[in-house]
Amino acid sequence: MPEVSFELLVKRQIRRLEEPSLRCVELVHEEMQRIIQHCGVEVQQEMLRFPQLHEKIIDVVTHLLRRRLPTTNSMVENLVAIELSYINTKHPDFHDAQLVGTLVKNTLEDQKSRSSQRAINMPALNEVKQDNTKKEQGLLANLMKQTNLASVPTVNGSASTDEGAAGGDDPDTPSKSIASGSSAHVVASPMKPVNLLPEVPITTSLSRKLSPREQRDCEVIERLIKSYFLIIRKNIQDSVPKAIMHFLVNFVKDNLQSELVTHLYKHDQFNDLLSESEHIAIRRREAAEMLKALQKASLIISEIRETHMW
Numbered sequence: 001m002p003e004v005s006f007e008l009l010v011k012r013q014i015r016r017l018e019e020p021s022l023r024c025v026e027l028v029h030e031e032m033q034r035i036i037q038h039c040g041v042e043v044q045q046e047m048l049r050f051p052q053l054h055e056k057i058i059d060v061v062t063h064l065l066r067r068r069l070p071t072t073n074s075m076v077e078n079l080v081a082i083e084l085s086y087i088n089t090k091h092p093d094f095h096d097a098q099l100v101g102t103l104v105k106n107t108l109e110d111q112k113s114r115s116s117q118r119a120i121n122m123p124a125l126n127e128v129k130q131d132n133t134k135k136e137q138g139l140l141a142n143l144m145k146q147t148n149l150a151s152v153p154t155v156n157g158s159a160s161t162d163e164g165a166a167g168g169d170d171p172d173t174p175s176k177s178i179a180s181g182s183s184a185h186v187v188a189s190p191m192k193p194v195n196l197l198p199e200v201p202i203t204t205s206l207s208r209k210l211s212p213r214e215q216r217d218c219e220v221i222e223r224l225i226k227s228y229f230l231i232i233r234k235n236i237q238d239s240v241p242k243a244i245m246h247f248l249v250n251f252v253k254d255n256l257q258s259e260l261v262t263h264l265y266k267h268d269q270f271n272d273l274l275s276e277s278e279h280i281a282i283r284r285r286e287a288a289e290m291l292k293a294l295q296k297a298s299l300i301i302s303e304i305r306e307t308h309m310w
Contacts, residue, residue, distance in 0.1 A: 007087045018080040053273040072247040
């Protein structure tokens, strides 16, 4: 088969793998964003104490993820582009003589079974055709009898048999016979008895019917395309998760601490980042006042115990 047509058909299918691969990168990115927002109850409780520090940490990690997203998408696109750049028809899993031989053998067996089935059905089809032709002939004979087509003038405008005979006896009056024939046509066929059978629409196929050889070639090409596409899909299913793990997940995991230290460990921002929220400050004042009240109550109780009741 021509390699050019095979490559065009296969590339059209391989290009469809790019969109779900990029969608996979997007889903992983969204999941990592969700992990940042809900990384644990204990950590959230600690971070609520310093809201500005919490916001800054989320901002740094989100920026890191967003910075790695184009690189990961580019790598995934390159993986698909690599498969599109060269169609390896000599792939060990694809270029197998047994594969092509099996395909051709299957198509030939299908062709033989169809031809044998057609040969078995031919006598029955001939009998049905003969019965149909006999029925049609009988139907036409009955219609000829019922409509008296012998009295209808011919195409040349001659009269019926009786009038033709009368006109033939008198050679001096040919125009009279023609006139009588035309009048007989008008009187004898007021209901248009010639068009008796209903009109059957003729169905014409717009597409050319494929020959057995062309049909067999199409089946072989289709199976070869499916076989090669399954190989490429297997490679993409294995390569895309690895690319996402290397360029996005593992990179963020390995460089997150250094990224946080770079952006957060600044002496001029300590006061702003470690400032507590107003809610925590109010609770601390209430706790301090409650502690003073309890200490005063404890002192009063101890004084009452030391007094002697006489």
